Structures are given as C-alpha cells and as structure tokens.
Amino acid sequence: MLRGSVYFDAVPLVIVALLLALTGCGGPFPQSTLAPKSDYTGAVDALFTNIFWWAVVVFALVEGLLLVAILRFRARAGAPAPKPVHGHTILEIGWTLAPALILVFIAVPTMRTIFATAGHAPEGALRVEVIGHQWWWEYRYPTLEITTANELHLPVGTPVQLEMTSADVIHSFWAPRLFAKRDLTQGRTTRIAFTPDSTGEYWGQCVEFCGASHANMRLRVFVDDARAFDAWAAAQRGGAARAASGSAASRGEQLFRRSACIACHTVAGLSSAKIGPDLTHVGGRTTIAGALFPNTAEYLRRWIANAPSMKPGALMPPQALPDADLDAMVAYLQSLK
Numbered sequence: 648m649l650r651g652s653v654y655f656d657a658v659p660l661v662i663v664a665l666l667l668a669l670t671g672c673g674g675p676f677p678q679s680t681l682a683p684k685s686d687y688t689g690a691v692d693a694l695f696t697n698i699f700w701w702a703v704v705v706f707a708l709v710e711g712l713l714l715v716a717i718l719r720f721r722a723r724a725g726a727p728a729p730k731p732v733h734g735h736t737i738l739e740i741g742w743t744l745a746p747a748l749i750l751v752f753i754a755v756p757t758m759r760t761i762f763a764t765a766g767h768a769p770e771g772a773l774r775v776e777v778i779g780h781q782w783w784w785e786y787r788y789p790t791l792e793i794t795t796a797n798e799l800h801l802p803v804g805t806p807v808q809l810e811m812t813s814a815d816v817i818h819s820f821w822a823p824r825l826f827a828k829r830d831l832t833q834g835r836t837t838r839i840a841f842t843p844d845s846t847g848e849y850w851g852q853c854v855e856f857c858g859a860s861h862a863n864m865r866l867r868v869f870v871d872d873a874r875a876f877d878a879w880a881a882a883q884r885g886g887a888a889r890a891a892s893g894s895a896a897s898r899g900e901q902l903f904r905r906s907a908c909i910a911c912h913t914v915a916g917l918s919s920a921k922i923g924p925d926l927t928h929v930g931g932r933t934t935i936a937g938a939l940f941p942n943t944a945e946y947l948r949r950w951i952a953n954a955p956s957m958k959p960g961a962l963m964p965p966q967a968l969p970d971a972d973l974d975a976m977v978a979y980l981q982s983l984k
C-alpha cells in the first residue's frame with residue numbers, strides 16, 4: 648500500500664542536501680584557498696589539483712579492480728573456486744613500483760611548493776611587520792614609516808615580505824586567498840612571502856586559539872592598484888587630521904585628550920601609547936575592533952561605551968560618558984581619516 652512513498656518522502660531531503668552542497672560552490676569566495684589570488688596560493692592550488700587527480704587515478708584503479716574481482720570471481724553454484732595467484736614476479740614488481748612512482752610524482756612538486764612558500768621574498772620586496780595582539784593585528788611598514796591596524800594595504804603585483812611576531816600569546820595569520828597560515832610567537836620572527844596578483848578585498852582571521860576573542864580576531868587585506876596604494880600610503884604618513892574649531896569633532900578631540908584613551912592609543916601629535924591600535928587614521932578604516940564590526944557611528948558609539956560587551960575579553964574598559972560626549976568622541980574618531 649505504501650510502496651514508493653519512502654522514495655518520494657526522500658526527494659525533499661535530497662533536494663535540500665543538494666542545495667546545501669551547491670552553496671559551497673557559490674562565489675565570491677571571501678575565504679577560499681581554492682580561489683587563489685597570489686603566487687603563493689596559486690602554487691598551493693596547483694599542487695592540490697595535481698594530488699587530487701593522482702587520487703582520482705588511484706581510486707578509479709582500485710575500485711575498478713575491486714568491481715572486476717567481485718563480478719568475475721564471485722561464488723557460483725557448481726563452479727570451482729578461483730585459484731589464488733602465488734609468486735607472480737612481474738605482478739609483484741608492478742604493484743610495488745607503480746605506487747612508488749606515484750609517490751615520487753607527488754613528493755617532487757610538494758617539496759618544490761614547500762620551498763617556494765617558505766617565506767623568502769626577493770630583494771626589494773615591501774616589508775611589513777605584523778604583530779599579533781589579543782585580539783587585533785598591528786602592521787608596521789618600516790620603509791614607509793606607517794603604522795596601522797587590522798586592515799592591511801598592499802600594492803598589486805609587488806612582492807611582499809611579512810615579518811611576524813606576537814606581543815602576547817601565539818596567534819596565526821591567515822588570508823586564505825593570498826597565503827597559508829603561519830604562527831606568530833613572542834620572541835621569534837616568522838615570515839610569509841607572496842605577490843598578490845589581483846586587486847580586491849580579502850578576508851582572513853587568526854587561526855591559533857588565543858583566548859576569549861580568538862574567533863573575533865579578524866583581518867582584511869586590501870590589494871590596491873599602484874595609484875590607490877600610493878594615495879593610501881601618503882594619507883597614512885600624514886599627521887592626524889585637525890578638527891575645525893567649534894565642531895563636534897573638535898569637542899571630541901578635547902574630550903579625547905582628557906580621557907583614559909590616550910593611555911593606550913596613539914594619535915600622532917597627541918598621544919603615543921602603544922597598548923591598543925594606532926588611531927591616527929582610524930576614520931579611514933572600513934572596520935573596527937579587529938575587523939569585526941563596520942566602522943559606522945553606531946558601532947563606534949557602542950564600542951566606546953562598552954567594548955567587552957561586543958567582544959568578550961576586550962581590554963578596553965567601558966566608558967561611562969554622557970550621550971553628547973559619546974557623540975563628540977565618535978565625530979572625532981570619524982574625522983581621523
């Protein structure tokens with residue numbers, strides 16, 4: 648009576664499973680190693696594809712032979728049992744050599760990729776120091792005299808040398824479309840070298856458990872064309888913007904000077920503390936709080952008022968400020984382009 652109904656009941660399930668599987672194929676791949684945008688991830692992707700096809704060959708061969716054995720040698724009524732093969736020299740040399748050769752074809756490109764991605768950039772590469780903090784990233788460009796946080800800007804087509812360390816616990820730096828993950832450890836310098844090949848915005852995050860807000864330690868990499876990068880670098884090198892007197896931003900600046908903020912944050916010409924991110928150009932960034940929230944007035948306001956409620960463990964203590972003062976402070980930070 649119910650014949651076939653089990654089959655039809657399963658149809659919606661199959662469709663849902665297919666849809667879920669297909670969502671994995673959707674763009675724009677903000678964090679996919681399989682959508683490479685640098686020489687580094689290009690090499691890893693090529694190696695992955697190479698090994699994948701060897702695995703397909705091995706799978707097809709093994710499963711094919713298995714099917715042949717099942718079909719040809721299965722027990723049949725009245726038929727004699729199949730005779731096992733013993734001491735077939737050519738067969739034994741064959742199945743020893745073939746896997747050894749396949750391993751060589753996998754090992755050689757693997758070793759090549761390991762050395763190519765070991766972190767040694769060519770002469771003249773753009774050096775960037777990356778310092779991991781609980782829970783944000785500090786970037787220093789020693790040759791450009793720039794210090795910024797969380798959002799890394801790089802010029803397209805230029806080799807980059809990241810020199811990384813940690814201010815506290817172990818972190819790990821990863822922007823999947825540009826480079827593989829590498830740890831940042833206090834007292835040591837680890838390196839990543841790569842050349843981004845396409846402009847765009849790439850997402851990444853910390854990938855080594857580093858405390859309460861490990862999952863909230865994100866990052867963005869902006870790969871700019873030469874002109875945009877030069878403009879960004881020129882703006883970063885400039886001092887902090889001065890607010891027009893009488894404006895809300897100017898009132899915010901006065902508040903900032905008198906607040907606890909200057910005990911932790913640098914604003915060029917006003918404070919030079921290094922505990923929190925450099926805020927000299929914070930208004931020019933697209934995100935705040937370790938690339939966690941969009942850099943809007945609303946989020947800035949909530950962040951200043953009570954950072955730990957938005958990001959567990961955040962070291963910045965809540966600020967009990969009247970609404971008008973909060974608004975002025977937000978206006979000031981937004982003016983720091």
Ligand code: CUA
Binds near residue numbers: 780
């Ligand atoms: Cu930093 Cu996890």
